Amino acid sequence: MPxxxxxxxxxxxxxxxxxxxxxxxxxxxxxxLGNVLRLAAGDAVLLFNGRDGEWQATLAGRKRxxxxxxxxxxxxxxxxxxxxxxxxxxxxxxxxxxAQKAVEMGACALVPVTTRFTxxxxxxxxxxxxxxxxxxxxxxxxxxxxxxxxxxxxxWLAGRDGSRxxxxxxxxxxxxxxxxxxxxxxxxxxxxxxxxxxxxxxDEERAGLLKQPCFVRLSLGPRILRADTAAVAALALVQAVLxxxxxx
Amino acid sequence: MPxxxxxxxxxxxxxxxxxxxxxxxxxxxxxxLGNVLRLAAGDAVLLFNGRDGEWQATLAGRKRxxxxxxxxxxxxxxxxxxxxxxxxxxxxxxxxxxAQKAVEMGACALVPVTTRFTxxxxxxxxxxxxxxxxxxxxxxxxxxxxxxxxxxxxxWLAGRDGSRxxxxxxxxxxxxxxxxxxxxxxxxxxxxxxxxxxxxxxDEERAGLLKQPCFVRLSLGPRILRADTAAVAALALVQAVLxxxxxx
Numbered sequence: 001m002p003x004x005x006x007x008x009x010x011x012x013x014x015x016x017x018x019x020x021x022x023x024x025x026x027x028x029x030x031x032x033l034g035n036v037l038r039l040a041a042g043d044a045v046l047l048f049n050g051r052d053g054e055w056q057a058t059l060a061g062r063k064r065x066x067x068x069x070x071x072x073x074x075x076x077x078x079x080x081x082x083x084x085x086x087x088x089x090x091x092x093x094x095x096x097x098x099a100q101k102a103v104e105m106g107a108c109a110l111v112p113v114t115t116r117f118t119x120x121x122x123x124x125x126x127x128x129x130x131x132x133x134x135x136x137x138x139x140x141x142x143x144x145x146x147x148x149x150x151x152x153x154x155x156w157l158a159g160r161d162g163s164r165x166x167x168x169x170x171x172x173x174x175x176x177x178x179x180x181x182x183x184x185x186x187x188x189x190x191x192x193x194x195x196x197x198x199x200x201x202x203d204e205e206r207a208g209l210l211k212q213p214c215f216v217r218l219s220l221g222p223r224i225l226r227a228d229t230a231a232v233a234a235l236a237l238v239q240a241v242l243x244x245x246x247x248x
Numbered sequence: 249m250p251x252x253x254x255x256x257x258x259x260x261x262x263x264x265x266x267x268x269x270x271x272x273x274x275x276x277x278x279x280x281l282g283n284v285l286r287l288a289a290g291d292a293v294l295l296f297n298g299r300d301g302e303w304q305a306t307l308a309g310r311k312r313x314x315x316x317x318x319x320x321x322x323x324x325x326x327x328x329x330x331x332x333x334x335x336x337x338x339x340x341x342x343x344x345x346x347a348q349k350a351v352e353m354g355a356c357a358l359v360p361v362t363t364r365f366t367x368x369x370x371x372x373x374x375x376x377x378x379x380x381x382x383x384x385x386x387x388x389x390x391x392x393x394x395x396x397x398x399x400x401x402x403x404w405l406a407g408r409d410g411s412r413x414x415x416x417x418x419x420x421x422x423x424x425x426x427x428x429x430x431x432x433x434x435x436x437x438x439x440x441x442x443x444x445x446x447x448x449x450x451d452e453e454r455a456g457l458l459k460q461p462c463f464v465r466l467s468l469g470p471r472i473l474r475a476d477t478a479a480v481a482a483l484a485l486v487q488a489v490l491x492x493x494x495x496x
Contacts, residue, residue, distance in 0.1 A: 104473055106470075106471055139471055139474065178493060179488050221487055221492060222493075225352055226387065229353070232477055240425065244469060
């Protein structure tokens with residue numbers, strides 16, 4: 001009987017998961033399990049698909065593990081809090097990192113928006129999705145964050161649901177306690193956490209943000225943060241005060 | 249007259265800074281300014297040394313800029329809040345990243361401690377210092393975080409000032425609002441924020457932590473965070489509730 005624990009490798013699969021099911025693993029997964037993790041037939045993994053919770057499974061296959069036999073469910077499917085992470089894309093490795101961090105912090109959607117001072121002009125949505133999967137696999141997350149297609153900020157603002165709370169981080173916000181500012185708000189209809197580009201918002205962009213029906217303009221303290229740091233800091237505060245970190 | 253703004257390159261220097269001073273730049277700085285940033289004599293930079301605030305300076309030199317002439321002070325020296333970031337070292341690039349993030353979040357000291365389940369057995373203190381300087385240069389920070397020599401966790405615990413508040417992040421902490429838990433505490437004598445290794449604390453290590461006179465055992469929410477993410481999340485919450493993010 002293979003041993004399962006929280007540190008067992010976790011794999012995202014597309015297929016439905018149910019006790020007794022047999023799944024084919026794709027070539028990348030098979031390579032990763034066999035060549036990187038050095039696992040073989042009979043070894044234990046955990047599987048999730050974003051819908052059916054988390055399941056024990058036992059690897060099978062001759063040369064490398066290329067199938068998994070599903071055993072018992074170990075966790076029921078859960079739901080992430082309705083927090084969307086809205087961001088101006090960064091370049092390459094820092095974007096990978098930022099996407100992974102937003103997933104770790106429990107964002108249920110990644111929404112790229114382009115702004116006047118956005119650094120990166122093109123965005124690889126498939127690569128973003130791969131980062132979402134990797135972070136969910138590593139951090140024990142059961143639901144995959146949705147990845148939206150990029151939109152210009154103004155179009156995103158024009159189309160968003162105005163009953164959602166918009167939390168936007170603004171270097172030029174008046175300094176105030178971010179905890180008190182968030183605690184005064186209601187995030188029950190969902191929350192959009194927006195981190196702008198490192199060049200800041202343009203004046204007309206800020207004006208558009210300030211016209212949203214429900215918003216908080218958040219100061220993240222006296223130091224300038226890089227965008228990927230601001231992502232984690234803002235999501236930590238939002239989850240702690242209005243999201244599922246608040247278990248009062 | 250060179251133009252200075254917040255986005256001007258910032259350089260850390262060791263020498264005293266005062267109006268009219270002329271400084272020799274070291275070879276790395278000279279290369280960076282000339283070859284990476286493509287700056288030349290007459291261009292503007294900002295200088296800080298961790299003691300004398302921030303100063304405008306004008307580059308000089310023939311082939312590459314190798315000197316700086318100090319102009320006016322633009323910011324007075326400030327002090328970071330008395331928050332020490334105490335951490336189990338990670339490997340290589342992730343340690344660089346974690347150190348930079350702790351500096352961005354305003355830690356005034358980086359204190360490496362080794363634990364039973366620490367991944368990295370050796371630590372390059374000089375490399376940590378270089379990361380502190382890089383992050384301070386990039387993020388407009390005027391005070392350099394001190395870098396301590398690594399100590400085993402037990403020895404660090406035995407030697408620390410027990411009047412400081414110990415905030416330790418523990419995957420096995422009972423889930424509770426981290427904001428409420430921090431708000432109930434007093435950080436006036438200084439705060440040590442401890443992030444353990446990704447393998448968690450050993451039982452005897454946790455017992456040692458729970459014997460400290462003033463501590464909060466923090467839950468960072470229902471998801472497992474990687475150590476570098478936990479660093480930013482915990483420091484964001486501590487700065488927002490007990491540090492200089494709280495300007496109530």
